[in-house]
Amino acid sequence: MSEDPKRTDTPESPDEMSRRNFFIKMGVGSVAVAALGTTVFGYQYLSPNVLYEPSPIVDAGKPDHYPPDSVTLDPQTAIYVVRTAEGFFALSAICTHLGCLTAYKPELGIIACPCHGSKFNKDGVKIEGPAPRPLPWLRMWLSEDGNLMVDRSNAIAIKQLVRV
């Protein structure tokens, strides 16, 4: 039997040891990266997809903030607070045609939609245009500390005035 002249039974040289250590570290590093990725994607997968929306309840402030016989638009919440001699009520400012934000025209005394020309009176009743329905009345009430409160998610079928 002849021995391989290149083969040595001597312990590995320091260069070969460092190469072995390099590959061990590469393997451990790859496993650590894969485990971290699995943990991150697993956490995202198991976390609920929750959409946080603002509350539909709007504090419209004190009644005396609104001048007599006025229509006041709050563009942030898309509601009109209408003050008449009989009391207060709230209308949605979202056009019932395709959802544009309407605007009150005090010189004409109407609510107009800038998108396709629908017009409504101060009660939200359609005067002209493609809107299929009147502007919805929204539930309004007085809070315990005397503020006007509006529930944007709650359209009411019957006109209800808040008297103060």
Ligand code: FES
């Ligand atoms: S969105 Fe108002 S008329 Fe079309």
